[in-house]
Amino acid sequence: MDVEQNQAELEDAELVRRIGTGSGREAEAELFRRMAPRVRLYGLRHLRDEAAAEDLAQQVLIATLESLRAGRLREAEKLASFMLGTCRMMVLDWRRGAQRKQRLLEQFGADMLAPAPIAMPSLDQAQLARCVQTLKERERAVVVMTFYDEQTAADVAQFLGVSEPNVRVIRHRAIHQLRACMGVEA
Amino acid sequence: MLADYWLAALAQSEEEAIEAHLFSCDECGRRLREVIALAGGVRQLARQGDLLMVVSDAFVKRVAAEGLRVREYAPPRGGDVQCTVSAEDDFLIGRLGADLTAATRVDLCICDRRGVEQFRLPDIPFGPASGSVVFQQPINYAKAASSDTMVARLVSIDEAGRERPLGEYTFIHTRTMPGPGAS
Numbered sequence: 001m002d003v004e005q006n007q008a009e010l011e012d013a014e015l016v017r018r019i020g021t022g023s024g025r026e027a028e029a030e031l032f033r034r035m036a037p038r039v040r041l042y043g044l045r046h047l048r049d050e051a052a053a054e055d056l057a058q059q060v061l062i063a064t065l066e067s068l069r070a071g072r073l074r075e076a077e078k079l080a081s082f083m084l085g086t087c088r089m090m091v092l093d094w095r096r097g098a099q100r101k102q103r104l105l106e107q108f109g110a111d112m113l114a115p116a117p118i119a120m121p122s123l124d125q126a127q128l129a130r131c132v133q134t135l136k137e138r139e140r141a142v143v144v145m146t147f148y149d150e151q152t153a154a155d156v157a158q159f160l161g162v163s164e165p166n167v168r169v170i171r172h173r174a175i176h177q178l179r180a181c182m183g184v185e186a
Numbered sequence: 187m188l189a190d191y192w193l194a195a196l197a198q199s200e201e202e203a204i205e206a207h208l209f210s211c212d213e214c215g216r217r218l219r220e221v222i223a224l225a226g227g228v229r230q231l232a233r234q235g236d237l238l239m240v241v242s243d244a245f246v247k248r249v250a251a252e253g254l255r256v257r258e259y260a261p262p263r264g265g266d267v268q269c270t271v272s273a274e275d276d277f278l279i280g281r282l283g284a285d286l287t288a289a290t291r292v293d294l295c296i297c298d299r300r301g302v303e304q305f306r307l308p309d310i311p312f313g314p315a316s317g318s319v320v321f322q323q324p325i326n327y328a329k330a331a332s333s334d335t336m337v338a339r340l341v342s343i344d345e346a347g348r349e350r351p352l353g354e355y356t357f358i359h360t361r362t363m364p365g366p367g368a369s
Contacts, residue, residue, distance in 0.1 A: 035209075037212070037215060038208060038209050038212075038215060041208060041215055041218055041219065042205065042208070042209075044222060045191065045192060045194075080206075080209040080210045081206065081209070083209060084205055084206060084209045121219055121220050121223040122223070123223055123224070123226075123227040125227060125230065125231065128224075128227045128228070128231060129231055129236065129237070132228065132231060132237060133237065133238070136308075136309065137239065137240060137307050137308065137309055137310045137311060138309065138310075138311050140237070140239050141239065141240060141241070141242075141311045143228055144228060144232050144237070144239065144241070144245070145242060145244075145245065146189075146193065146225075147224070147225040147226075147228040147229050147232075148228060148229045148232035148233070148245070148248070149242075149244060149245055149248050150193065151244065152195065153195060155244070158313070159242045159244075159311060159313060160311045161311075161312070161313060161314060168190070171189060172189070175189055175221070175224065178224060179220065179224070182224075184220055
């Protein structure tokens, strides 16, 4: 565990402490600023929908705040783990059709800070088109089949007549090349 | 690894480890957002039908299932087909039947009406047992093109670099859309 992570955990622990003692409107704002992007990414990955990811972020942050205000998080340095666990539970609940959001919003929503929208990197589509066209044929096929068609490595491998690990190598190379072509740090 | 995570292609233990890391590393979160943006950009590009590339049957089925309009031509090997595109078309697909069973590398050459090669897609993906190569022509290019004839040629390349023709396919394009370039 590196110094930076230790520092973040200390800061997380301090946030937890301040929120728990009821002295931290600023600490609550910092919690939202810090954790909302992480929760939203988790939501994007599992729910595949930006609006749903925003809803999840709000729901998880509200539930976390509820727990912190009540002093229910015993190990303050485990805030990130606690929130990840909350994300997992809520996505499971979501999938089961459970709707805690409305109740929590009614209970805590009046004075809640809304999670700030998280900016996704914007892409120059014309440049991306040029970059995609510069890929080798197999790389282009892998990228399109992967990201448009969301085909598994096994499906792509079958189409290309190569092994699954080979598909991952081709995909990795293609993404690296696209990022470099787009001027994104490779 | 982040691309595999986004694609849900990791084992559960790997996925859990990455998620724990993402909850404490904003730099990796930023990189994941880049992957997501790239994935979205590629998806958008693919849906526009403007890439020149070899595609799979699954791809053609997917775009059709999305409600996009696919125009497909399959000239016989050594033969030709009359073709056009309309304003409503979203995708233009050419299907080239060929015996690919003995091929290890195949190039797709795009030629003019006289058969003179203009450019080629080297080392295209193909299934040896598939019996065909399916390729997508940029739809907006086709919509803007004037009436003309294009020859697609498939060649196999052996390990010594020798070319062997697998087939030629002639597309006789008649422009039916009004606008610049219409006769």
